[in-house]
Amino acid sequence: MRVLVTGGAGYIGSHAVRDLMAAGHHPVTIDDLSEGHAGALAGETFHRGTIEDSALLRRVLREERIEAVLHFAALCLVGESVEDPAKYYRSNFTASLALLDAMRAEGVARIIFSSTCATYGDPVAVPMTEEHPQSPVNPYGETKLGVERALRDYGAAYGIRSASLRYFNAAGADPSGAIGEDHHPETHLVPIVMSAALGLRPEVQVFGADYPTPDGTCIRDYIHVNDLARAHTLALGALDRDPAFKAYNLGTGKGYSVLEVIRMAEEVTGRPVPYRVVGRRAGDPPVLVAGSTKVRSELGWTPRYGELGPILETAWEWHRAHPNGFGDGGR
16 A cells, blocks of 8 residues: 655654555655654655645645555644644644645545544543543643544545554664654653663653652553554554544553653663652643553554563663764754
């Protein structure tokens, strides 16, 4: 299948491109390189641009004979979304509608959407299943939920088949060492911890140690980026079997606290990871753990990296070999 990958030069998108290739698909990437990296491309056909450019989208969909879309292009900093919601509604929601409208115009009727557990908001039950109430607590989550609702409506009205994959905490790197996690600024715990282990930052800030958890720090469900990528390929293959909108949680179902991540990183790297406890961040739930039995039963997906240790090992190999990431300053 010829698949357009929006944001295919980004962290998860670039891993998904490689999984598509391994499965025999032909990926075509569109990315403006504002967050992604040219060095993350895998030799697939590449178009530099934004999905807000409807003319470009329609041309690429038509000339590349695209049959399906994997949609990763988005902004994802929760704090920034609170400070500048207009930026997030424009980039995440309005641009996604432009993509859907271009797909309609060019007769492309399959899409897999990169969503998030942030659509749920604060947990009312743990683990969180797909039936958990969706009540986002920040504009980032609202924009992702808005796209999910649009996908349902576009499916009912225009026949677009879609699946939404709600990630928990993506982590790790491809074992080949070719690609890994490199954000500017970096806000994700695992690369921050690895940077501290390398001595590139003085310490890891732990946001709060007074939560109702065993060690007082927040607990999260970490899933390897390659497992995320494989779920997209599986979901793509299932679209024609069931045209109804589907949503799937992607996580291992196991939670690890911030301090557990730091301690395990010290074991994996053999180096100390200095940290300092600071005040809580607004909007951080104590525990976020996925209930992911639905994706296992319906798509036959099982995480190959079921434990945190092996995930951290792949992250460490990437960061040790690429202490400056892709070396392009985020471009």
